[in-house]
Amino acid sequence: MTLELYLWTGYIFIMGLFMGSFFNVVGIRVPEKISLLGRSKCPDCGHQLGVLELIPIIGYIFLRGRCKNCKSHISVKYPIMEFITGFLFAISFVFLHENMIEYILVIVFISLLVIVSVSDLYYQVVPDVVLLVFLPLLLGLRIASPVIVWYEGIIGAVIGFGFMFLMSIYGKIRFQKEALGGGDIKLYGLIGLVLGFNTIFISVLLAGVYGLLYFAILRPKNHYIPFVPFIALGSITAYFVGPYVNEWILNILV
Ligand SMILES: [Zn+2]
Structure with a gap:
């Protein structure tokens, strides 16, 4: 440097x-x-x-x-x-x-994740208005940035939203209660937009791992555990390590 x-x-x-x-x-x-x-x-x-x-x-x-x-x-x-x-x-x-456009995209993404984590920590909500403000910004920057092809982002958004939507339905049937909030589902749409379809599942997996580690190490007694901070952490990690993990998986398979 x-x-x-x-x-x-x-x-x-x-x-x-x-x-x-x-x-x-x-x-x-x-x-x-x-x-x-x-x-x-x-x-x-x-x-x-x-x-x-x-x-x-x-x-x-x-x-x-x-x-x-x-x-x-x-x-x-x-x-x-x-x-x-x-x-x-x-x-x-x-x-x-x-790559300044990609950098601006990433700091806008980080800004979104910090804001929704704060809201979840204090009120257990992901405010719709925050998602609505960030959606056009992230969409425009994802299209403008050459790092991944724009439609990878769009497909990622559809998969992120769709997968979480199905998970929430499964959760409702299996556990007879709301396991995933509507805010989390919409948030995963935006995460998919930024990460693209190649990396979205790695982010879901990492969020789960972080959440489990938190439970195992700190053994919280609270009734409600805010999960958005783990989603945020999983997404940021996936953004940076996801491409390497994908390459590694491909090397094993091919
Ligand atoms: Zn005071």
Whole structure:
């Protein structure tokens, strides 16, 4: 890596932290139908955050995870989401900086995944309006980017949506309850659009593996486990390792 590339990567990481901070706001406010404008407040006492408190991660460390005014606990989810966004924006740049359209597609995709993960963590919903805003963006960029042929994306979207739809019907019959939400099904349509039909199943498989690992290691006692963060993580991993896995499978078969 050249010095210039290091500097750009560092700059993008910091910008990504600020974007992550904004995605926290979007993911929390959209399901509650609150305006995205206006500064963040402490949910407990309504104290409006100052400029220093708004700096991603640093603000959290500076406040030691507590509201400056009422000392109530601030969720560690905020700085974690900020860091993940910054990290993913930066690492994608390292891999994709020679193909700017694909890079923009991937950071738009990461943005979507962070926002819906936040909404799922706080309210157990995937807001339709977020999916509707991202659909034309991702579709346009998938068509414009030369990395995979555009119809691979379209077929991927149909397969992603269709497969999850069938799984939800199966789940309803088998377990007599809603196992997959409508939001998850629609989200997989968008994931298929970005990944293409070659990689969509690897993302489903990885989401399952991450989910199982989480259960096995942390043994959560909560009644509801938000699954969208695992879907998001599975999709991002599949985006980067999927093509290698496909090549590996082909080598074994041929
Ligand atoms: Zn407070």
